[in-house]
Amino acid sequence: MRNPLIALVPAVLIAGWAHAQTQAPVAEDQPAEAQAEQAEREAEPEEEKAPPPEVTTTNVEGVWERSSAGGRDTATFTSATGEMLFSASCIPADTETGNKMMVIKAASAEDTVGAIDLFTSAGNARVPAAPDLSPDTAAGMAEPVSQQTFVLASGAGDLRVVSGSRGMVFETDPMLKSVVRACHPAPGAVPQVQPEEEADEEAEPAATNS
Template sequence: MRTSFFALIPAALLASAAFAQEADEARPLDVVPTEEQTMEDEAGQEAAPPVVVETAAITGSWTRARTAARDTATFTSEDGEALFTVACMSADTETGDTILEVKSATSDSNAGAIDMFTSAGNARLPAGPDETPDLAAGMTDPVSQPAFVLASGAGELRIVSGARGMVFETDPMLKDVIRNCQPGYRAALRQAAASEEDRGS
Protein backbone atom coordinates (compact mmCIF):
# COMPACT_ATOMS: atom_id res chain seq x y z
CA MET A 1 0.00 0.00 0.00
CA ARG A 2 2.84 2.36 0.92
CA THR A 3 4.55 1.66 -2.40
CA SER A 4 1.47 2.60 -4.36
CA PHE A 5 1.03 5.80 -2.27
CA PHE A 6 4.55 7.07 -3.04
CA ALA A 7 4.09 6.15 -6.66
CA LEU A 8 1.23 8.64 -6.83
CA ILE A 9 3.44 11.62 -5.77
CA PRO A 10 4.44 13.55 -8.89
CA ALA A 11 8.10 13.34 -9.76
CA ALA A 12 8.28 17.11 -10.20
CA LEU A 13 7.20 17.64 -6.60
CA LEU A 14 9.94 15.39 -5.31
CA ALA A 15 12.49 17.15 -7.48
CA SER A 16 11.46 20.60 -6.23
CA ALA A 17 11.69 19.45 -2.63
CA ALA A 18 15.19 18.13 -3.21
CA PHE A 19 16.22 21.44 -4.84
CA ALA A 20 14.88 23.43 -1.92
CA GLN A 21 16.88 21.31 0.53
CA GLU A 22 20.09 21.80 -1.49
CA ALA A 23 19.48 25.58 -1.62
CA ASP A 24 19.03 25.75 2.15
CA GLU A 25 22.25 23.83 2.68
CA ALA A 26 24.14 26.12 0.27
CA ARG A 27 22.76 29.37 1.72
CA PRO A 28 25.39 31.12 3.90
CA LEU A 29 24.55 31.69 7.53
CA ASP A 30 23.44 35.22 8.45
CA VAL A 31 26.44 37.10 9.81
CA VAL A 32 25.75 39.60 12.55
CA PRO A 33 28.12 42.59 12.04
CA THR A 34 30.32 43.55 14.92
CA GLU A 35 30.04 46.99 16.54
CA GLU A 36 33.28 48.10 14.83
CA GLN A 37 32.02 47.06 11.38
CA THR A 38 28.74 48.92 11.96
CA MET A 39 30.59 52.08 12.96
CA GLU A 40 32.84 51.82 9.89
CA ASP A 41 29.81 51.46 7.59
CA GLU A 42 28.07 54.44 9.17
CA ALA A 43 31.24 56.53 8.91
CA GLY A 44 31.56 55.67 5.22
CA GLN A 45 27.99 56.83 4.59
CA GLU A 46 28.47 60.19 6.32
CA ALA A 47 28.57 63.22 4.06
CA ALA A 48 31.86 65.00 3.53
CA PRO A 49 32.37 67.93 5.90
CA PRO A 50 31.36 71.30 4.43
CA VAL A 51 34.09 73.54 3.08
CA VAL A 52 34.87 76.37 5.46
CA VAL A 53 35.16 79.54 3.40
CA GLU A 54 37.53 82.23 4.62
CA THR A 55 36.21 85.54 3.31
CA ALA A 56 38.35 88.67 3.26
CA ALA A 57 37.46 92.23 2.34
CA ILE A 58 39.96 93.40 -0.27
CA THR A 59 40.88 96.84 -1.47
CA GLY A 60 42.20 97.32 -4.96
CA SER A 61 41.28 98.81 -8.32
CA TRP A 62 39.60 97.92 -11.61
CA THR A 63 41.29 98.22 -14.99
CA ARG A 64 39.99 97.69 -18.49
CA ALA A 65 41.83 96.42 -21.55
CA ARG A 66 40.43 96.29 -25.07
CA THR A 67 41.76 94.54 -28.14
CA ALA A 68 40.12 93.44 -31.37
CA ALA A 69 39.49 90.01 -29.86
CA ARG A 70 38.78 90.76 -26.17
CA ASP A 71 37.23 93.35 -23.90
CA THR A 72 38.36 92.73 -20.32
CA ALA A 73 37.70 94.16 -16.87
CA THR A 74 40.06 93.06 -14.09
CA PHE A 75 40.07 93.65 -10.35
CA THR A 76 43.59 93.75 -8.90
CA SER A 77 44.49 93.94 -5.21
CA GLU A 78 46.80 96.58 -3.80
CA ASP A 79 49.49 93.89 -3.75
CA GLY A 80 49.20 93.53 -7.51
CA GLU A 81 47.36 90.19 -7.59
CA ALA A 82 44.73 89.87 -10.33
CA LEU A 83 41.82 88.42 -8.35
CA PHE A 84 38.84 88.60 -10.68
CA THR A 85 38.51 89.01 -14.44
CA VAL A 86 35.57 89.10 -16.84
CA ALA A 87 36.33 89.12 -20.57
CA CYS A 88 34.05 89.30 -23.60
CA MET A 89 35.32 87.42 -26.63
CA SER A 90 34.06 85.98 -29.87
CA ALA A 91 32.53 82.54 -29.65
CA ASP A 92 31.98 82.31 -33.41
CA THR A 93 33.84 84.52 -35.88
CA GLU A 94 31.28 83.88 -38.64
CA THR A 95 28.11 84.73 -36.72
CA GLY A 96 29.65 87.25 -34.36
CA ASP A 97 28.30 85.43 -31.30
CA THR A 98 30.06 86.30 -28.06
CA ILE A 99 30.84 84.57 -24.77
CA LEU A 100 32.00 85.72 -21.36
CA GLU A 101 35.07 84.25 -19.71
CA VAL A 102 35.19 84.60 -15.92
CA LYS A 103 38.34 84.00 -13.87
CA SER A 104 38.70 84.11 -10.12
CA ALA A 105 41.46 83.56 -7.59
CA THR A 106 40.87 80.26 -5.81
CA SER A 107 42.19 78.25 -2.89
CA ASP A 108 41.84 75.01 -4.83
CA SER A 109 43.10 74.42 -8.36
CA ASN A 110 40.40 71.75 -8.71
CA ALA A 111 37.55 73.99 -7.55
CA GLY A 112 34.51 73.14 -9.63
CA ALA A 113 32.70 76.47 -9.50
CA ILE A 114 32.86 80.21 -9.03
CA ASP A 115 30.05 81.53 -6.82
CA MET A 116 28.98 85.15 -7.20
CA PHE A 117 26.86 87.18 -4.77
CA THR A 118 25.64 90.73 -5.45
CA SER A 119 22.70 92.94 -4.55
CA ALA A 120 21.01 91.60 -7.71
CA GLY A 121 21.12 87.99 -6.53
CA ASN A 122 23.58 85.12 -6.71
CA ALA A 123 24.77 82.63 -9.29
CA ARG A 124 27.10 79.66 -9.62
CA LEU A 125 29.33 79.28 -12.65
CA PRO A 126 30.88 75.85 -13.35
CA ALA A 127 34.65 76.28 -13.57
CA GLY A 128 37.93 74.44 -13.95
CA PRO A 129 41.61 75.15 -13.41
CA ASP A 130 43.05 77.99 -15.49
CA GLU A 131 46.44 77.94 -17.19
CA THR A 132 47.58 80.45 -14.56
CA PRO A 133 48.11 78.79 -11.14
CA ASP A 134 45.60 79.56 -8.36
CA LEU A 135 42.93 80.70 -10.81
CA ALA A 136 39.61 79.07 -11.68
CA ALA A 137 38.01 79.82 -15.05
CA GLY A 138 34.56 79.33 -16.52
CA MET A 139 32.51 80.38 -19.55
CA THR A 140 28.97 81.73 -19.69
CA ASP A 141 26.55 83.31 -22.13
CA PRO A 142 26.36 87.13 -21.94
CA VAL A 143 22.63 86.88 -21.12
CA SER A 144 22.93 84.14 -18.47
CA GLN A 145 22.15 84.39 -14.76
CA PRO A 146 25.84 84.87 -13.80
CA ALA A 147 26.11 87.71 -16.33
CA PHE A 148 22.92 89.34 -15.01
CA VAL A 149 24.11 89.12 -11.39
CA LEU A 150 27.45 90.72 -12.22
CA ALA A 151 26.06 93.43 -14.49
CA SER A 152 23.11 94.41 -12.29
CA GLY A 153 24.61 94.27 -8.82
CA ALA A 154 25.58 97.45 -6.96
CA GLY A 155 28.02 98.01 -4.14
CA GLU A 156 29.88 94.99 -2.84
CA LEU A 157 30.64 91.94 -4.95
CA ARG A 158 31.37 88.67 -3.14
CA ILE A 159 33.22 85.93 -5.01
CA VAL A 160 33.87 82.42 -3.67
CA SER A 161 35.97 79.70 -5.28
CA GLY A 162 37.07 76.71 -3.26
CA ALA A 163 37.61 77.89 0.32
CA ARG A 164 38.62 81.40 -0.74
CA GLY A 165 36.08 84.18 -0.43
CA MET A 166 36.66 87.77 -1.50
CA VAL A 167 34.59 90.90 -1.06
CA PHE A 168 35.33 94.04 -3.05
CA GLU A 169 33.46 96.87 -4.74
CA THR A 170 31.98 96.37 -8.17
CA ASP A 171 32.65 98.94 -10.89
CA PRO A 172 31.02 100.41 -14.04
CA MET A 173 33.90 98.89 -16.06
CA LEU A 174 32.67 95.41 -15.21
CA LYS A 175 29.07 96.24 -16.04
CA ASP A 176 30.06 97.87 -19.33
CA VAL A 177 32.08 94.86 -20.48
CA ILE A 178 29.12 92.54 -19.86
CA ARG A 179 26.49 94.79 -21.42
CA ASN A 180 28.63 95.47 -24.48
CA CYS A 181 28.97 91.72 -24.89
CA GLN A 182 25.23 91.12 -25.11
CA PRO A 183 23.90 90.46 -28.64
CA GLY A 184 21.04 92.95 -28.31
CA TYR A 185 23.38 95.74 -27.29
CA ARG A 186 25.75 95.04 -30.15
CA ALA A 187 22.88 94.91 -32.63
CA ALA A 188 21.61 98.26 -31.34
CA LEU A 189 25.07 99.78 -31.78
CA ARG A 190 25.28 98.49 -35.35
CA GLN A 191 21.81 99.83 -36.11
CA ALA A 192 22.70 103.23 -34.63
CA ALA A 193 25.91 103.36 -36.68
CA ALA A 194 24.01 102.46 -39.85
CA SER A 195 21.46 105.20 -39.13
CA GLU A 196 24.25 107.73 -38.70
CA GLU A 197 25.75 106.71 -42.07
CA ASP A 198 22.36 107.07 -43.78
CA ARG A 199 21.94 110.55 -42.35
CA GLY A 200 25.40 111.56 -43.48
CA SER A 201 24.81 110.35 -47.03
Protein backbone atom coordinates in the same frame (compact mmCIF):
# COMPACT_ATOMS: atom_id res chain seq x y z
CA MET B 1 9.36 -6.99 33.83
CA ARG B 2 12.09 -4.75 35.12
CA ASN B 3 14.73 -6.02 32.70
CA PRO B 4 12.79 -5.22 29.51
CA LEU B 5 11.96 -1.70 30.81
CA ILE B 6 15.56 -1.07 31.75
CA ALA B 7 16.64 -2.25 28.32
CA LEU B 8 14.23 0.13 26.63
CA VAL B 9 15.38 3.24 28.50
CA PRO B 10 18.82 3.51 26.84
CA ALA B 11 17.25 2.98 23.43
CA VAL B 12 14.82 5.87 24.00
CA LEU B 13 17.60 8.12 25.23
CA ILE B 14 19.77 7.27 22.23
CA ALA B 15 16.92 7.96 19.80
CA GLY B 16 16.17 11.30 21.50
CA TRP B 17 19.80 12.28 21.39
CA ALA B 18 20.06 11.43 17.69
CA HIS B 19 16.92 13.43 16.92
CA ALA B 20 18.29 16.40 18.82
CA GLN B 21 21.55 16.19 16.88
CA THR B 22 19.73 16.25 13.54
CA GLN B 23 17.61 19.27 14.57
CA ALA B 24 20.27 21.29 16.35
CA PRO B 25 22.27 22.37 13.26
CA VAL B 26 19.11 23.76 11.65
CA ALA B 27 18.37 25.86 14.71
CA GLU B 28 21.99 26.98 15.00
CA ASP B 29 22.42 27.83 11.32
CA GLN B 30 20.10 30.83 11.38
CA PRO B 31 21.86 32.72 14.20
CA ALA B 32 25.21 31.94 12.58
CA GLU B 33 24.10 33.34 9.22
CA ALA B 34 22.65 36.43 10.88
CA GLN B 35 25.88 36.96 12.78
CA ALA B 36 27.89 36.56 9.58
CA GLU B 37 25.75 39.12 7.74
CA GLN B 38 26.04 41.54 10.64
CA ALA B 39 29.80 41.07 10.71
CA GLU B 40 29.99 41.81 6.98
CA ARG B 41 27.93 44.96 7.39
CA GLU B 42 30.16 46.12 10.20
CA ALA B 43 33.26 45.31 8.19
CA GLU B 44 32.12 47.35 5.18
CA PRO B 45 33.55 50.88 5.38
CA GLU B 46 30.93 53.59 5.45
CA GLU B 47 31.07 56.14 2.67
CA GLU B 48 32.62 59.26 4.10
CA LYS B 49 31.45 62.50 2.58
CA ALA B 50 34.08 65.18 2.63
CA PRO B 51 32.80 68.22 4.51
CA PRO B 52 32.50 71.39 2.42
CA PRO B 53 35.50 73.65 2.77
CA GLU B 54 35.15 76.46 5.23
CA VAL B 55 35.07 79.73 3.36
CA THR B 56 37.21 82.54 4.70
CA THR B 57 35.89 85.83 3.33
CA THR B 58 38.05 88.94 3.40
CA ASN B 59 37.46 92.51 2.29
CA VAL B 60 40.00 93.42 -0.36
CA GLU B 61 41.23 96.78 -1.58
CA GLY B 62 42.31 97.13 -5.18
CA VAL B 63 41.72 98.71 -8.56
CA TRP B 64 39.68 97.90 -11.67
CA GLU B 65 41.23 98.03 -15.12
CA ARG B 66 39.77 97.57 -18.58
CA SER B 67 41.75 96.20 -21.48
CA SER B 68 41.26 94.85 -24.98
CA ALA B 69 43.51 92.28 -26.60
CA GLY B 70 42.90 89.72 -29.32
CA GLY B 71 39.34 90.90 -29.73
CA ARG B 72 38.58 90.30 -26.05
CA ASP B 73 37.23 93.09 -23.89
CA THR B 74 38.18 92.45 -20.24
CA ALA B 75 37.53 94.06 -16.87
CA THR B 76 40.03 92.97 -14.20
CA PHE B 77 40.17 93.60 -10.46
CA THR B 78 43.67 93.51 -9.02
CA SER B 79 44.51 93.71 -5.31
CA ALA B 80 46.76 96.38 -3.83
CA THR B 81 49.55 93.78 -3.78
CA GLY B 82 49.22 93.12 -7.53
CA GLU B 83 47.29 89.82 -7.39
CA MET B 84 44.59 89.27 -10.02
CA LEU B 85 41.46 88.45 -8.01
CA PHE B 86 38.65 88.61 -10.57
CA SER B 87 38.10 89.21 -14.26
CA ALA B 88 35.30 89.08 -16.81
CA SER B 89 36.08 88.84 -20.52
CA CYS B 90 33.89 88.87 -23.60
CA ILE B 91 34.94 86.43 -26.32
CA PRO B 92 33.69 87.49 -29.75
CA ALA B 93 31.66 85.12 -31.88
CA ASP B 94 33.59 82.75 -34.12
CA THR B 95 33.06 79.57 -36.10
CA GLU B 96 33.69 77.38 -33.03
CA THR B 97 31.44 78.95 -30.41
CA GLY B 98 28.87 80.37 -32.80
CA ASN B 99 28.15 83.32 -30.50
CA LYS B 100 29.75 85.51 -27.87
CA MET B 101 30.71 84.04 -24.49
CA MET B 102 31.73 85.45 -21.14
CA VAL B 103 34.84 84.07 -19.42
CA ILE B 104 34.85 84.52 -15.64
CA LYS B 105 38.06 84.04 -13.65
CA ALA B 106 38.68 84.27 -9.91
CA ALA B 107 41.54 83.65 -7.52
CA SER B 108 41.06 80.27 -5.85
CA ALA B 109 42.60 78.30 -3.00
CA GLU B 110 42.03 74.79 -4.44
CA ASP B 111 43.29 72.98 -7.52
CA THR B 112 40.01 71.06 -7.86
CA VAL B 113 37.56 73.95 -7.58
CA GLY B 114 34.31 73.27 -9.43
CA ALA B 115 32.52 76.62 -9.38
CA ILE B 116 32.76 80.36 -8.90
CA ASP B 117 29.91 81.79 -6.84
CA LEU B 118 28.84 85.40 -7.33
CA PHE B 119 26.85 87.45 -4.80
CA THR B 120 25.62 90.96 -5.55
CA SER B 121 22.69 93.18 -4.63
CA ALA B 122 20.96 91.93 -7.80
CA GLY B 123 21.07 88.28 -6.74
CA ASN B 124 23.31 85.23 -6.67
CA ALA B 125 24.71 83.05 -9.44
CA ARG B 126 27.09 80.14 -9.90
CA VAL B 127 29.56 79.76 -12.75
CA PRO B 128 30.74 76.16 -13.36
CA ALA B 129 34.53 76.38 -13.32
CA ALA B 130 37.78 74.43 -13.41
CA PRO B 131 41.40 75.21 -12.57
CA ASP B 132 42.85 77.75 -14.97
CA LEU B 133 46.29 77.64 -16.55
CA SER B 134 47.35 80.39 -14.16
CA PRO B 135 48.20 79.03 -10.69
CA ASP B 136 45.60 79.41 -7.93
CA THR B 137 42.98 80.60 -10.42
CA ALA B 138 39.63 79.14 -11.47
CA ALA B 139 37.94 79.86 -14.80
CA GLY B 140 34.46 79.26 -16.18
CA MET B 141 32.20 80.32 -19.03
CA ALA B 142 28.71 81.83 -19.11
CA GLU B 143 26.26 82.85 -21.79
CA PRO B 144 26.20 86.60 -22.55
CA VAL B 145 22.55 86.69 -21.45
CA SER B 146 22.26 84.64 -18.27
CA GLN B 147 21.82 84.89 -14.53
CA GLN B 148 25.58 85.16 -14.11
CA THR B 149 25.88 88.20 -16.37
CA PHE B 150 22.71 89.74 -14.94
CA VAL B 151 24.04 89.84 -11.37
CA LEU B 152 27.35 91.28 -12.57
CA ALA B 153 25.79 93.98 -14.75
CA SER B 154 22.96 94.93 -12.38
CA GLY B 155 24.55 94.60 -8.94
CA ALA B 156 25.52 97.70 -7.01
CA GLY B 157 27.91 98.17 -4.12
CA ASP B 158 29.93 95.14 -3.03
CA LEU B 159 30.64 92.10 -5.16
CA ARG B 160 31.35 88.90 -3.23
CA VAL B 161 33.21 86.14 -5.05
CA VAL B 162 33.71 82.65 -3.61
CA SER B 163 35.97 80.11 -5.28
CA GLY B 164 36.68 76.98 -3.28
CA SER B 165 37.45 78.01 0.28
CA ARG B 166 38.50 81.50 -0.72
CA GLY B 167 36.00 84.33 -0.44
CA MET B 168 36.64 87.93 -1.47
CA VAL B 169 34.55 91.07 -1.13
CA PHE B 170 35.33 94.18 -3.14
CA GLU B 171 33.37 97.00 -4.72
CA THR B 172 31.99 96.55 -8.20
CA ASP B 173 32.73 99.10 -10.90
CA PRO B 174 31.16 100.60 -14.06
CA MET B 175 34.01 99.03 -16.05
CA LEU B 176 32.71 95.58 -15.21
CA LYS B 177 29.13 96.50 -16.02
CA SER B 178 30.17 98.00 -19.34
CA VAL B 179 32.11 94.90 -20.43
CA VAL B 180 29.26 92.59 -19.53
CA ARG B 181 26.57 94.68 -21.20
CA ALA B 182 28.67 95.17 -24.35
CA CYS B 183 28.87 91.39 -24.71
CA HIS B 184 25.11 91.09 -25.12
CA PRO B 185 24.11 90.16 -28.68
CA ALA B 186 22.89 93.09 -30.71
CA PRO B 187 19.16 93.21 -31.44
CA GLY B 188 18.39 91.50 -34.73
CA ALA B 189 21.79 89.81 -34.82
CA VAL B 190 20.18 86.41 -35.34
CA PRO B 191 19.33 86.02 -39.05
CA GLN B 192 15.67 85.52 -39.87
CA VAL B 193 15.05 82.17 -41.56
CA GLN B 194 12.24 82.07 -44.08
CA PRO B 195 9.58 79.38 -43.68
CA GLU B 196 10.12 76.40 -45.96
CA GLU B 197 6.84 76.91 -47.84
CA GLU B 198 7.67 80.52 -48.71
CA ALA B 199 11.18 79.56 -49.74
CA ASP B 200 9.81 76.84 -52.05
CA GLU B 201 7.33 79.24 -53.67
CA GLU B 202 10.08 81.74 -54.41
CA ALA B 203 12.31 79.01 -55.83
CA GLU B 204 9.65 77.78 -58.30
CA PRO B 205 9.48 79.68 -61.61
CA ALA B 206 6.23 81.49 -62.34
CA ALA B 207 3.85 79.50 -64.56
CA THR B 208 3.40 80.89 -68.07
CA ASN B 209 0.09 80.93 -69.89
CA SER B 210 0.19 78.92 -73.12
